[in-house]
Amino acid sequence: MTHSLGGRAAQKLHTRQSLLDAVLRLTADHSLGSLSLREVSRQAGIVPAGFYRHFPDLESLGVALVEQSLGGLRTALRAVRAGLTSSEEIARRSVDALLREVRAHREQFRFIARERYGGLGRVRRAIGDQLRLISEELAVDLLTGERAAAPVLSRWSDEDVKMLTDLIVNHMISTAAAIVDVPPGRSAAERRVVATATRQLQLVIIGARHWLDPA
Amino acid sequence: MTHSLGGRAAQKLHTRQSLLDAVLRLTADHSLGSLSLREVSRQAGIVPAGFYRHFPDLESLGVALVEQSLGGLRTALRAVRAGLTSSEEIARRSVDALLREVRAHREQFRFIARERYGGLGRVRRAIGDQLRLISEELAVDLLTGERAAAPVLSRWSDEDVKMLTDLIVNHMISTAAAIVDVPPGRSAAERRVVATATRQLQLVIIGARHWLDPA
DNA sequence: TCACTCAGTAAACACCTGTTCGCTGGAGGA
DNA sequence: TCCTCCAGCGAACAGGTGTTTACTGAGTGA
Numbered sequence: 322m323t324h325s326l327g328g329r330a331a332q333k334l335h336t337r338q339s340l341l342d343a344v345l346r347l348t349a350d351h352s353l354g355s356l357s358l359r360e361v362s363r364q365a366g367i368v369p370a371g372f373y374r375h376f377p378d379l380e381s382l383g384v385a386l387v388e389q390s391l392g393g394l395r396t397a398l399r400a401v402r403a404g405l406t407s408s409e410e411i412a413r414r415s416v417d418a419l420l421r422e423v424r425a426h427r428e429q430f431r432f433i434a435r436e437r438y439g440g441l442g443r444v445r446r447a448i449g450d451q452l453r454l455i456s457e458e459l460a461v462d463l464l465t466g467e468r469a470a471a472p473v474l475s476r477w478s479d480e481d482v483k484m485l486t487d488l489i490v491n492h493m494i495s496t497a498a499a500i501v502d503v504p505p506g507r508s509a510a511e512r513r514v515v516a517t518a519t520r521q522l523q524l525v526i527i528g529a530r531h532w533l534d535p536a
Numbered sequence: 537m538t539h540s541l542g543g544r545a546a547q548k549l550h551t552r553q554s555l556l557d558a559v560l561r562l563t564a565d566h567s568l569g570s571l572s573l574r575e576v577s578r579q580a581g582i583v584p585a586g587f588y589r590h591f592p593d594l595e596s597l598g599v600a601l602v603e604q605s606l607g608g609l610r611t612a613l614r615a616v617r618a619g620l621t622s623s624e625e626i627a628r629r630s631v632d633a634l635l636r637e638v639r640a641h642r643e644q645f646r647f648i649a650r651e652r653y654g655g656l657g658r659v660r661r662a663i664g665d666q667l668r669l670i671s672e673e674l675a676v677d678l679l680t681g682e683r684a685a686a687p688v689l690s691r692w693s694d695e696d697v698k699m700l701t702d703l704i705v706n707h708m709i710s711t712a713a714a715i716v717d718v719p720p721g722r723s724a725a726e727r728r729v730v731a732t733a734t735r736q737l738q739l740v741i742i743g744a745r746h747w748l749d750p751a
Numbered sequence: 752t753c754a755c756t757c758a759g760t761a762a763a764c765a766c767c768t769g770t771t772c773g774c775t776g777g778a779g780g781a
Numbered sequence: 782t783c784c785t786c787c788a789g790c791g792a793a794c795a796g797g798t799g800t801t802t803a804c805t806g807a808g809t810g811a
Binding site: 328329332357358359360369370373378 | 767768769770771772777778779
């Protein structure tokens with residue numbers, strides 16, 4: 322192969338990325354577990370044996386892809402929450418950010434939704450780990466924000482806060498999966514999905530506000 | 537093959553069922569899309585060519601499996617709601633029923649969770665259809681029950697009721713997936729998952745009770 | 752009893768799979 | 782300049798794949 326640009330290390334990274342992209346393209350139709358190493362290599366433009374210069378097997382490639390995808394979402398969510406204190410504001414802006422991310426990286430979210438429960442062992446675990454991180458970071462931001470501004474969550478037990486953020490994060494991922502499932506171009510259907518998801522989140526927030534009300 | 541019992545039609549049904557069971561056993565490790573027709577036939581105890589006497593391909597077998605699994609859940613949920621009118625009671629008893637079903641048919645729910653977003657096209661659509669049915673039936677029961685007893689939901693728009701039942705059904709399936717993900721034997725971990733899921737559902741119900749409160 | 756139906760068989764087909772091997776040729780440090 | 786490194790190559794391997802074909806023989810209605 323002729324490489325027009327960059328040093329050797331840069332070129333290796335470039336090929337590695339085209340392997341990741343190849344999997345994203347191919348998992349539009351099938352799950353990672355049903356792809357073949359040869360198929361992926363072919364799509365990435367290298368010979369099967371070359372695959373092993375980058376990953377020992379497809380499962381490892383999947384784990385790398387999880388970290389790239391959910392790492393990006395995690396960063397975006399943290400950025401959008403920076404400086405905000407109201408939990409309503411945090412929730413609303415997080416949905417916006419999610420929507421933006423899903424639209425910008427549709428294939429990555431399809432991959433995550435696909436492999437969340439359906440994938441190979443290590444891939445599934447990698448996704449679970451990333452989602453737990455997202456949930457915990459959200460919990461921290463909600464608590465510090467609320468403690469400073471309004472004391473809604475300040476009396477909650479840690480366990481209940483985790484319960485809430487898990488609910489929210491799970492809802493986010495389900496929403497992302499639902500959006501990705503909408504055939505592209507059907508923007509009316511997509512808007513309906515987003516509208517429903519937003520109202521569901523509002524309902525959850527209302528529930529949280531009255532969580533400690535006397536029964 | 538020697539068949540000790542039953543007529544020819546009954547024997548055919550029996551073999552068909554062992555094909556379904558074979559897939560349930562094999563999808564503990566892989567997704568349906570990465571199974572081979574030969575693997576499934578071998579596990580079911582027939583020769584590959586015999587497979588075509590029952591299904592044209594693995595995807596059709598998957599659809600049949602979805603109908604068997606979620607059809608059973610749907611029936612169980614409807615039965616448990618019969619005669620109940622309080623929405624809290626309906627919710628609590630539905631969670632009990634779900635838990636009972638998941639424990640009794642662990643493999644089926646693992647299959648559903650796996651294929652919900654990750655599966656082949658027709659299988660994914662079949663799951664979506666069944667879940668929509670479950671959600672709509674729940675909506676009907678909530679409305680008629682509440683209208684008769686307490687008028688909490690009576691002022692809701694149809695759209696909002698659907699929004700709520702979708703949220704609940706999605707939460708049920710996520711819960712089932714989480715339970716199935718717990719390694720068997722770790723009953724403490726399982727109880728924690730169930731406890732969290734129950735509290736999340738309570739929070740949703742509280743949110744619903746205050747949905748129409750003035751802001 | 753006899754003819755027929757059809758679930759399951761056995762063999763063959765062309766093709767795709769993961770992995771190992773030794774090789775090549777350009778990049779990069781001395 | 783020369784030497785080393787190593788990303789990507791091409792070929793070979795044993796074995797698994799979906800599907801078709803012609804068959805067998807037990808269950809069944811007339």
